[in-house]
Amino acid sequence: MGLFNRMSTVIKAKMNKIADKMEDPRETLDYSYEKQLELLQNVKRGVAEVTTSKKRLELQKAKLQQSIDKLDQQAKDAIKADREDLARLALERKTALVAQVEGLDQQITDLDQEQQKLVAAEKRLSTKVEIFRTKKETIKAQYSSAEAQVKINESFSGISEEMADVGLAMERAEDKTEQMKARSAALDELIEQGTLEDLTGSRDEVERELSKLSSQSSVDAELAKLKKEAGK
Known part of the structure; x- marks a missing residue:
């Protein structure tokens, strides 16, 4: 088990080293920024949807209010015409519509609160995204500069090694x-x-032998001369 654990640790370490070489921080920063933009767009879409729903309810409330005003006038007209039964019917319908309007008012209030929360969240998120974008570009510029410096130093190092x-x-x-x-x-x-x-000299073997013979003859002649002078 110890051997397998060590092998697993070594493999993980090598994989992490390979992944570290392959990873480009600039790409990671750009990817994070894109994800934040997507989140920001989702929040803005939520604000638009809540606002649209609130406007739809407000239009519906306005129509109901027109109907309420109409029924109220009808009830008054019925009373003037001594038609209490018609006035009662108009008021009953008016009461039902008023209840609906009150329900719509509550929904509109809830949507308005939700809208305000989303707008505030959208503003905070927009600020954070802009700050991140500025910081991202700064880090990318610093990384590119450092990368260029490393390449220059490596080039000088290679030249030094070659020299x-x-x-x-x-x-x-x-x-x-x-x-x-x-x-x-x-x-x-x-x-x-x-x-x-001296094998590179100008005399060959024959010349050397003749020189030896000449030298020997000279010696013999000198020796004979000395003997003659000595009377021998």
């Missing part, structure tokens, strides 16, 4: 050159001392 490699290569070339010079000087010295034959 370091070039410097090492130059040092190796200089060392090899010095070694070759030292070897050449050593060979020259050995050739001058006779330890090594």
Whole structure:
């Protein structure tokens, strides 16, 4: 179980590292801003719907009020005409309509309160969204600037590494050159001392042999001369 837990932890750590490299804070900020705008639009839509409903109820109330006024006039006319029965009927209808108007008044009051709450919420949310938008753009600009600086520094770092490699290569070339010079000087010295034959000289093998013979003849002649002088 311990091994599996460690493997799981390592995998999660690597996945988080990969996700961190892939994540662009600017995209995340833009996405959050879009979500806030959607929420703000929903609140505004709610305000519009509540306002529309309230206006519809107010129009309905106005029509009922016209009917109430008409029934009230009809009741008065019926009384003048000694038609109490018609006046009673008109008043009964008027009473029913008045009850409806009172119900509409309560609904209109409730919708008005809801409208005020939504309008206040919309204003607060609009302010927050605008503040977020300003802050978002500032952070994005700072991130872009930092990203550009990192790329510049990485470029300089790459150049420095390349120059370091070039410097090492130059040092190796200089060392090899010095070694070759030292070897050449050593060979020259050995050739001058006779330890090594100068294969690059102008004399060939025949010339060297003839030179030896000439030298030997000269020695023999000198030796014979000395013997003669000595009477031997």
